[in-house]
Structure formats: C-alpha cells, structure tokens
Amino acid sequence: GAVVSQHPSWVICKSGTSVKIECRSLDFQATTMFWYRQFPKQSLMLMATSNEGSKATYEQGVEKDKFLINHASLTLSTLTVTSAHPEDSSFYICSARDRMADTQYFGPGTRLTVL
Amino acid sequence: TQLLEQSPQFLSIQEGENLTVYCNSSSVFSSLQWYRQEPGEGPVLLVTVVTGGEVKKLKRLTFQFGDARKDSSLHITAAQPGDTGLYLCAGARGGADGLTFGKGTHLIIQP
Numbered sequence: 001g002a003v004v005s006q007h008p009s010w011v012i013c014k015s016g017t018s019v020k021i022e023c024r025s026l027d028f029q030a031t032t033m034f035w036y037r038q039f040p041k042q043s044l045m046l047m048a049t050s051n052e053g054s055k056a057t058y059e060q061g062v063e064k065d066k067f068l069i070n071h072a073s074l075t076l077s078t079l080t081v082t083s084a085h086p087e088d089s090s091f092y093i094c095s096a097r098d099r100m101a102d103t104q105y106f107g108p109g110t111r112l113t114v115l
Numbered sequence: 116t117q118l119l120e121q122s123p124q125f126l127s128i129q130e131g132e133n134l135t136v137y138c139n140s141s142s143v144f145s146s147l148q149w150y151r152q153e154p155g156e157g158p159v160l161l162v163t164v165v166t167g168g169e170v171k172k173l174k175r176l177t178f179q180f181g182d183a184r185k186d187s188s189l190h191i192t193a194a195q196p197g198d199t200g201l202y203l204c205a206g207a208r209g210g211a212d213g214l215t216f217g218k219g220t221h222l223i224i225q226p
Contacts, residue, residue, distance in 0.1 A: 004157075006157075032211055034213040034214070036213075036216075042218070043203060043216045043217060043218045043219045044158070044203070044205075044214075044216045045216070046213040046214065046215070046216075049212070049213050059213075091155075093157050093158075095157075095213075095214075097211065103160070103163065104148075104160075104214065105160070106150075106157035106158050106159070106160075107157050108156055108157045109155070109156060109157045111155070
C-alpha cells in the first residue's frame, strides 16, 4: 500500500517555542493532505485540510494563526505549532489522499510534548 | 456537525468468542472506513464501504454498511489475542473531505 511518513516521530520542546512537523507521501502525489490531533485515550479529531498551492481550511475551533499549514508541493505538507503550550501536547497525525486510488493513507504520527 | 457514535467503547472477551462493534450516525456518509490503531502509531485502514447494504469480508472480519449509509458494523468471528487493539470507524462527507472519526472501541482478547 501507499506510504506516508512523518518527521519527527516525537519531539519535546519548551513552552513558547515553535515546532514544525512534516508529512510526506512517498510513492504518490497528494493534492490534499489532512492534519488530525489525538489526545490520550481519545479518537482522532480533524484539525485542517491542506491543499497544494492554496490556503488550508481549518475546522471550527482550530486557530489558524497557531497551527500554520504549508502545502508547497504534491508530496509535502508541514504543520507548525507556534508558541506551543503544554495544552498543545498531543499526538499529531497526517493523512494524504491518493487521488488515483480515492483513498486516504495515514502517517505514523508525531508525539509532541510541551514542557 | 456530523457525529459517529461507536459502541461499545471497551470490550474484553475470551479467545474464540465472537463480537460486533457498531458505528451509528444520524447523517449520511458517502463512504465509511474502519481502521485499527496500535498505541503510538497511525491508524491502518482495514476496509472502505461505499454502497448501502454492502458487506465486505476480510478473513474473520465482516464489515457491513447500512442500507441508508448512516451506520456500519464490524463483526469478528473466533477472536484471537492478535485482534487486540483500538478499532475506529470514520466517515467521509465527500471523496476529498477529511474524516469524522468515532470514539473508537478498545478491544482486548484474552487467551
């Protein structure tokens, strides 16, 4: 099946710093990628839709100025958590839509811990 | 807001027993997916159902999409310890849309 990678797999940072997470589709082109957040013992919640070459669309309640998304190429989307705080600690998971297969493939996730 | 109610949230049974997990919504989805997620990893797709009334089988797992495309079920026959994990249902509003996930079912199969 298609492969989606995320980098880093885990990160620990101090409160107030910014953290960038990369999501790559390794063997297909993804015009659309999605970012999800998963808190412990909870399910995935869609944060935003990342569209190649255009602005991301955010779900209700997600601050676009805090979670910056850039989808500069057909294989890469980045999520930057700006001025991170402990409440931003979570498991961030991306998915990439393979348009040819009309299927979303998920990355392995990035564990963010803000101290 | 489209919600997916998944039940049960927790289930612990003995090896060899059968079980069914339900995923219900008041809204219609264009498709519904079932995923399995291991701790610290991303969800892995098990199946996608698209047509109302559709039934798909994956070895001991049987997936069904309701006629009205509002609900789905996952049935596992003769459960094994290797089936232990978090099972998630997710619905798509359209092909290019993000997924709405249910809360998940934590399944434990005891040997």
